[in-house]
Amino acid sequence: MDRGRLALSLIALAAALALPFVAGPFWTGLATQMYIFGLLALSVDLLLGHAGLFSLTHASFFAVSAYTVAILQVRYAVPTTLAAPAGILAGTLLAAVFGISVRTRGVYFILITIALGYVVWGVAHRWSSFTGGDNGVTNVPFPAIGGVGITSHTQYYYLVLAVILLCALGYRVLIRSPFGLGLRGIKASETRMQSLGYRTSAHLYAAFVLSGALASLAGVLYVYYNRFVNPVASSFPISVEAALMAIVGGSGTIIGPFLGAGVVLGLRNWVSSFFEMHHAIMGAVFIATVLWAPDGLVGIAARLRARFSRPKEPGP
Amino acid sequence: MAEALLSVRGIHTYYGDSYVLQGLSLEQRAGTIVAILGRNGMGKTTLIRSVAGLTPPREGEIHFKGASLRGRPPYAIAQSGIALVPQGRRIFRSLSVRENLLLPTSGLARPGKGRWNLRAVLDEFPQLEERIAHMGGSLSGGEQQMLAVGRALMSNPDLILMDEPSEGLAPKLVKHVGEIMKSMRDHGHAVLLVEQNFALAMSVADYIYVVSAGRFVFEGTPQQLEREPEILDQHLGVARAH
Numbered sequence: 001m002d003r004g005r006l007a008l009s010l011i012a013l014a015a016a017l018a019l020p021f022v023a024g025p026f027w028t029g030l031a032t033q034m035y036i037f038g039l040l041a042l043s044v045d046l047l048l049g050h051a052g053l054f055s056l057t058h059a060s061f062f063a064v065s066a067y068t069v070a071i072l073q074v075r076y077a078v079p080t081t082l083a084a085p086a087g088i089l090a091g092t093l094l095a096a097v098f099g100i101s102v103r104t105r106g107v108y109f110i111l112i113t114i115a116l117g118y119v120v121w122g123v124a125h126r127w128s129s130f131t132g133g134d135n136g137v138t139n140v141p142f143p144a145i146g147g148v149g150i151t152s153h154t155q156y157y158y159l160v161l162a163v164i165l166l167c168a169l170g171y172r173v174l175i176r177s178p179f180g181l182g183l184r185g186i187k188a189s190e191t192r193m194q195s196l197g198y199r200t201s202a203h204l205y206a207a208f209v210l211s212g213a214l215a216s217l218a219g220v221l222y223v224y225y226n227r228f229v230n231p232v233a234s235s236f237p238i239s240v241e242a243a244l245m246a247i248v249g250g251s252g253t254i255i256g257p258f259l260g261a262g263v264v265l266g267l268r269n270w271v272s273s274f275f276e277m278h279h280a281i282m283g284a285v286f287i288a289t290v291l292w293a294p295d296g297l298v299g300i301a302a303r304l305r306a307r308f309s310r311p312k313e314p315g316p
Numbered sequence: 317m318a319e320a321l322l323s324v325r326g327i328h329t330y331y332g333d334s335y336v337l338q339g340l341s342l343e344q345r346a347g348t349i350v351a352i353l354g355r356n357g358m359g360k361t362t363l364i365r366s367v368a369g370l371t372p373p374r375e376g377e378i379h380f381k382g383a384s385l386r387g388r389p390p391y392a393i394a395q396s397g398i399a400l401v402p403q404g405r406r407i408f409r410s411l412s413v414r415e416n417l418l419l420p421t422s423g424l425a426r427p428g429k430g431r432w433n434l435r436a437v438l439d440e441f442p443q444l445e446e447r448i449a450h451m452g453g454s455l456s457g458g459e460q461q462m463l464a465v466g467r468a469l470m471s472n473p474d475l476i477l478m479d480e481p482s483e484g485l486a487p488k489l490v491k492h493v494g495e496i497m498k499s500m501r502d503h504g505h506a507v508l509l510v511e512q513n514f515a516l517a518m519s520v521a522d523y524i525y526v527v528s529a530g531r532f533v534f535e536g537t538p539q540q541l542e543r544e545p546e547i548l549d550q551h552l553g554v555a556r557a558h
Binding site for chain 1: 368370389390391392394395399400402406408409410411415418419420422423424425426427467471
């Protein structure tokens with residue numbers, strides 16, 4: 001990492017640490033959501049940005065994990081130390097089943113993931129004796145480990161920040177590993193990778209399950225923040241938004257999905273305060289991204305950087 | 317005679333609806349260069365794809381190191397020791413030279429053991445070392461060919477399939493490709509070469525097959541092919557050079 005990027009990272013980290021003191025609870029809450037949905041977008045982007053698979057079912061893992069935690073904590077008084085891992089496990093197991101979708105490619109993969117997502121939404125919505133139907137499961141407590149518990153949204157903000165920093169580091173190791181390189185090879189050409197000895201279907205399946213596990217972790221963070229979960233968490237728009245967050249921020253990068261989550265959530269909260277048709281604004285932002293900035297915010301930053309640094313150091 | 321490394325027995329391969337390979341048989345021993353010569357559209361690439369498992373034959377058998385390849389997917393065939401240098405190089409343009417070379421060495425691809433590693437390949441192709449951090453797409457045609465061959469070597473294969481390596485290269489580079497293939501043979505790799513370039517195939521091959529409309533119309537050594545003016549004229553369109 002060069003010095004500029006290191007400095008930028010440290011400034012961003014300092015800003016993230018100082019945020020609850022500088023800004024009020026509204027912005028702290030918005031930032032917490034940005035981290036959580038950024039993590040969901042990052043999980044989607046493991047497939048989209050690295051393997052070239054456009055999944056529209058990630059809300060399923062997110063929601064199944066959130067429901068598992070909520071039901072265990074609220075109805076059975078299971079402690080966080082068991083409920084949170086159980087949530088991740090449940091979401092990941094579902095991903096292991098939904099992973100059969102990697103037998104298809106391109107538009108068929110997109111369609112089958114949409115269909116699978118609707119199955120989960122349907123169950124959450126209609127099986128009301130278990131899921132609470134439209135009301136969902138409410139009164140989820142803050143997480144607690146042993147006698148030590150989170151008592152405020154500010155404390156929870158720091159917990160989420162710590163978790164996503166660890167995830168980002170782990171993700172970085174993963175995409176730089178031979179496994180990550182293999183994914184990028186498959187994105188470029190699956191046939192060529194097979195000729196090099198890669199069992200690409202197994203590789204993609206593993207990526208799908210890992211990605212589902214990450215989405216499940218985001219679901220756990222979400223339910224403890226939101227304090228309730230209802231079928232909206234499993235709905236198609238959540239899956240779409242997660243993918244769009246990754247694209248707006250910069251697909252194939254780590255910071256991109258988080259920036260994208262910030263843009264989407266920020267726009268929604270800010271624009272909706274004075275303009276009713278905020279969804280139209282969001283649509284316009286997505287269209288503009290696809291047309292003029294296909295590499296998202298990260299791509300724009302890279303272009304600006306290249307423009308300003310060119311006079312000083314001619315490229316290699 | 318030692319058991320053949322590669323043995324193709326009466327294969328019939330269809331490409332979509334078209335009947336491309338109409339009963340081809342060939343044998344190749346370890347550490348030899350066998351060339352398949354023929355004009356465009358005669359089934360040369362389909363033969364390579366049949367061996368690599370990309371378009372499996374509908375009838376007939378392909379044996380490699382004594383085992384049948386029938387029903388084996390491309391990745392399993394690659395893992396058994398066959399590397400492909402595809403037509404038009406087909407390197408990964410969005411990956412760096414280093415990443416291109418390291419792809420086959422991942423444990424996930426189960427590479428063979430042998431003398432080739434990143435160091436050895438860069439020593440063989442010093443030009444690649446200068447470009448190690450560049451994207452594959454930024455390389456010249458000749459460099460891309462070296463990269464494609466280097467990538468194939470990284471898995472330490474017993475057999476390298478080369479599909480039209482001379483395509484799109486300047487004459488000087490074509491000669492270099494010939495040198496590379498001979499060097500591969502000296503290192504003990506067998507090379508199955510598919511070519512339109514008559515001079516290249518004649519200069520490197522130990523044994524030659526001429527394919528026409530999905531059938532072999534000649535097999536023999538380059539010296540024997542020299543003495544077959546009708547084959548040369550009819551199936552290869554080569555005016556006798558000397």
